[in-house]
Amino acid sequence: MIAVEQLTKIYGRRTALDAVSFEVPRGEIFGFVGPNGAGKTTTLRILAALMEPTTGRAFVDGADVSRQPDRVHERLGYMPDFFGVYDQLTAAEYLDFYAACYRQPKARRKKIADDLLELVGLTDRRDQAVDTLSRGLKQRLCLARALVHDPAVLLLDEPASGLDPRARVEMREILKELQKMGKTIVISSHILPELTELCTMVGIIDQGRMRATGPVQDVIRQLTSGRRLRITVLGQREEALAVLKPLPMIHAVSALNGAIEAEYEGDDATAAAILQTLTAGGIKVSGFSQLEGGLEDAFMRATEDQQ
Amino acid sequence: MNPVATALWNPIVAKEYRSRMRTWRSPVAMTVYILLLGGLGWAIFSSMTFAARNSFNAGQAANYGQGLFLYLVLFQMVLLAFITPALTAGAISSERERQTIDLLFVTKLPSFSILWGKLLASMSFVLLLLLLSVPIFSLVFLFGGIELDQLAAAFLVTAVSALTLGIIGIACSTAFRRTLPATVSAYGAAFVLLAGSLLFGLLFPTDVDPNATSAPAPPAVTYLSPIIPLITIGTNGPISNYGVRNGNNNIYPTAGGGMACSTTPGGVQSCYPIGPNGAVSKAILGRSYNPVQARGTTIPSGLFSGWQYWQATVTMQLVLSLIALIAGALLLSPIRHLPWRRRAAAPSTT
Numbered sequence: 001m002i003a004v005e006q007l008t009k010i011y012g013r014r015t016a017l018d019a020v021s022f023e024v025p026r027g028e029i030f031g032f033v034g035p036n037g038a039g040k041t042t043t044l045r046i047l048a049a050l051m052e053p054t055t056g057r058a059f060v061d062g063a064d065v066s067r068q069p070d071r072v073h074e075r076l077g078y079m080p081d082f083f084g085v086y087d088q089l090t091a092a093e094y095l096d097f098y099a100a101c102y103r104q105p106k107a108r109r110k111k112i113a114d115d116l117l118e119l120v121g122l123t124d125r126r127d128q129a130v131d132t133l134s135r136g137l138k139q140r141l142c143l144a145r146a147l148v149h150d151p152a153v154l155l156l157d158e159p160a161s162g163l164d165p166r167a168r169v170e171m172r173e174i175l176k177e178l179q180k181m182g183k184t185i186v187i188s189s190h191i192l193p194e195l196t197e198l199c200t201m202v203g204i205i206d207q208g209r210m211r212a213t214g215p216v217q218d219v220i221r222q223l224t225s226g227r228r229l230r231i232t233v234l235g236q237r238e239e240a241l242a243v244l245k246p247l248p249m250i251h252a253v254s255a256l257n258g259a260i261e262a263e264y265e266g267d268d269a270t271a272a273a274i275l276q277t278l279t280a281g282g283i284k285v286s287g288f289s290q291l292e293g294g295l296e297d298a299f300m301r302a303t304e305d306q307q
Numbered sequence: 308m309n310p311v312a313t314a315l316w317n318p319i320v321a322k323e324y325r326s327r328m329r330t331w332r333s334p335v336a337m338t339v340y341i342l343l344l345g346g347l348g349w350a351i352f353s354s355m356t357f358a359a360r361n362s363f364n365a366g367q368a369a370n371y372g373q374g375l376f377l378y379l380v381l382f383q384m385v386l387l388a389f390i391t392p393a394l395t396a397g398a399i400s401s402e403r404e405r406q407t408i409d410l411l412f413v414t415k416l417p418s419f420s421i422l423w424g425k426l427l428a429s430m431s432f433v434l435l436l437l438l439l440s441v442p443i444f445s446l447v448f449l450f451g452g453i454e455l456d457q458l459a460a461a462f463l464v465t466a467v468s469a470l471t472l473g474i475i476g477i478a479c480s481t482a483f484r485r486t487l488p489a490t491v492s493a494y495g496a497a498f499v500l501l502a503g504s505l506l507f508g509l510l511f512p513t514d515v516d517p518n519a520t521s522a523p524a525p526p527a528v529t530y531l532s533p534i535i536p537l538i539t540i541g542t543n544g545p546i547s548n549y550g551v552r553n554g555n556n557n558i559y560p561t562a563g564g565g566m567a568c569s570t571t572p573g574g575v576q577s578c579y580p581i582g583p584n585g586a587v588s589k590a591i592l593g594r595s596y597n598p599v600q601a602r603g604t605t606i607p608s609g610l611f612s613g614w615q616y617w618q619a620t621v622t623m624q625l626v627l628s629l630i631a632l633i634a635g636a637l638l639l640s641p642i643r644h645l646p647w648r649r650r651a652a653a654p655s656t657t
Contacts (some may be wrong), residue, residue: 044580049642050409050413064384066642083407085405086405088326100321100415101318102415102417149415
C-alpha cells in the first residue's frame with residue numbers, strides 16, 4: 001500500500017533523510033518510531049506530497065507522490081503534527097468545509113460530518129466553535145477531518161503528542177476502530193509505549209537512517225540479541241550468580257532490585273536447563289520467568305550504536 | 308462535475324464569508340468606512356453652503372457637485388488603499404502561521420482555487436464597501452454637474468484599483484511566510500501604485516516637442532495611479548502641466564474644477580475655468596507653456612494616445628493584476644515547480 005524507495009532529502013548541507021526504504025502492506029498499522037528530528041515528519045510530508053524528495057521515490061497505493069500528487073491526495077488522509085483550526089466555525093461546519101474541499105457532494109456532506117463526529121466521539125460538540133475545543137478534542141476532530149473522503153491510507157504524525165493519558169487512551173481506541181475498518185495506518189511517534197500494543201509493524205529511524213523495519217516481533221528479535229530471564233532466589237544471590245556466570249549459554253548476568261536478570265542464547269529448553277542447573281546447585285529458586293523483549297529495548301539498542 | 312462547475316467550485320469562499328461576517332470586525336469596519344466618507348461629504352457640503360450663503364446660481368451648484376464628487380472619489384480611493392492590503396496580505400500567510408495551509412494542500416482543491424477563493428472573499432467585502440458608499444455619492448446629484456457615466460467610470464477605476472491592490476496583497480502573502488512582512492510589502496506596493504507612479508511623473512516628466520501637433524501627455528507609467536483618471540473623470544477636463552517638462556506641475560488640470568458657466572439675462576452664456584475649490588485659477592488663466600493644450604479627457608499623445616485616462620489606468624492595472632496573480636499562483640503550491648528550480652543532484656553516498 002505504501003512503498004518508500006531510497007528516499008533522500010537534503011536541506012542545504014543537512015541530510016534529513018538518507019536512503020530510507022520501507023513498505024507497508026494493506027491493512028497494517030505501521031509505527032514509525034524515532035527520536036525528535038530523526039526524519040519522521042519529513043518522510044510523512046513527502047508521502048503526503050507536500051514536499052519533494054531530493055532523490056528516491058515513494059508510492060501510495062501505486063501513485064507516485066512526486067508525479068501524481070492528486071491521486072495520492074485522493075487515497076490519503078493526513079494529520080500533521082502541528083496544525084491549527086479556523087476561528088468562527090463549528091465542528092460540523094469544519095468537517096463540512098473539508099468534505100467540500102475533497103469534492104464530496106453537498107447532499108452527502110452532512111451525513112459524513114455526523115458519522116465522523118460519532119466515530120471520534122464529538123457528536124455532543126457538533127455546534128461548538130472549533131477554536132474553543134481542548135487540544136485532545138482538536139486532535140480527534142483533525143483525525144475526523146483526515147477521514148472525510150474515506151481514504152484507504154492514514155498518515156498520522158504524532159497523533160498522541162501533547163495529550164493527557166486519558167485522551168491518549170481514547171485516541172488509541174479510535175485507531176483500533178479504524179484498523180477494524182481496514183485502513184492502512186502510519187503513525188509516527190517518539191513515545192514508544194503508545195505504539196507497542198497498537199502496531200503490527202514498526203520502523204525505527206534515527207538521524208535520517210532506517211535502523212530496522214518489519215513486523216514488531218521480528219524487529220525486536222532482530223535488534224535484541226538474546227532472550228532474558230528474571231530469577232528470584234531465597235537469600236542466595238551470590239551463590240546463584242556464581243552458578244550462572246560460568247554457563248556457556250549465558251551472555252550477561254546482573255543483579256537488579258533483589259532479582260537476577262540473565263541474558264541467554266537459546267530456546268525454552270535452554271531456559272529449562274538453566275533452571276535445572278540452579279536447583280541442582282542447591283539454589284532455592286522462588287521465581288523464574290522469561291522477559292519479553294520490548295520495543296523500547298529494541299529502540300534503545302538501535303539508536304545507541306550511533307552515540 | 309462538468310468543467311465549468313469544477314472551475315467555479317470553491318468552498319473557501321463560503322468559509323471565508325462565514326468567518327468574516329461572524330466577527331464584530333466587519334460591521335465595525337463598514338460603519339467606520341461610512342462614517343469617514345459621510346463625514347467628509349458632510350464637511351465639504353457645509354463649507355460649500357457656508358461659502359454660497361450670499362449668492363448661488365446653477366453654475367455654482369454644478370461646480371459644487373463636481374468638487375464634492377472629486378473629493379469623495381479621491382478619499383474613497385485612499386480609504387480603500389488602506390483597507391484592501393489589510394484584507395488580503397494575511398490571506399495565505401495567516402494560513403501558514405496557523406498551520407492550516409497543509410490541510411488545504413492535501414485536499415483536492417487546486418492551489419489556484421485557494422488563491423482565487425481568498426481573493427474573491429476579500430474583494431466581495433471591498434465591493435460591499437463600494438455599494439455602501441453609493442448613497443453618499445448620490446448626494447452629488449443634488450447639485451448636478453456630474454453625469455451617471457462619470458460616476459460609473461469613477462467606481463470602475465476605484466474597483467479595479469482595489470482589485471489590483473488586493474491581488475498584489477495576495478501575491479505578497481504567498482511570497483512571504485509571515486503576515487508582517489507581507490502586510491508591509493503590500494502597503495509599500497499600494498503606496499508605489501498610488502503615489503509612486505505620480506511621483507515618477509514629477510521626477511521624469513515628458514519632454515515637450517515644440518513642433519508636435521498634439522499636446523504632451525505625462526509618462527505612461529503615471530497612468531498606473533488611479534488618481535489621474537479619477538481627477539479627469541471628476542473634473543471632466545484634461546490633465547495638463549503635470550508630468551510635462553516646463554509645466555508648473557500642478558496636478559489640477561487647466562480647467563480646474565471644471566468650467567463655471569453663467570447665463571446673462573440676454574441669453575449669452577459665458578464660461579471660465581476654475582479650480583476644484585471653486586476659485587478662479589489665475590495661474591492657469593494667464594499662462595500657456597505648451598504649444599498645444601490638451602482638451603477633453605482623452606490622452607493627447609504617447610503610448611495610449613486617444614484613450615480615456617481611465618481606460619489606460621484600468622488596462623495597465625489589469626495587466627499588473629494578471630502578473631501578480633500568476634506570480635502568486637506559482638509561489639503558492641507546496642512543491643514549487645518553478646522553471647529555475649530543478650531537482651537537486653543525487654547526493655553522494657557516504
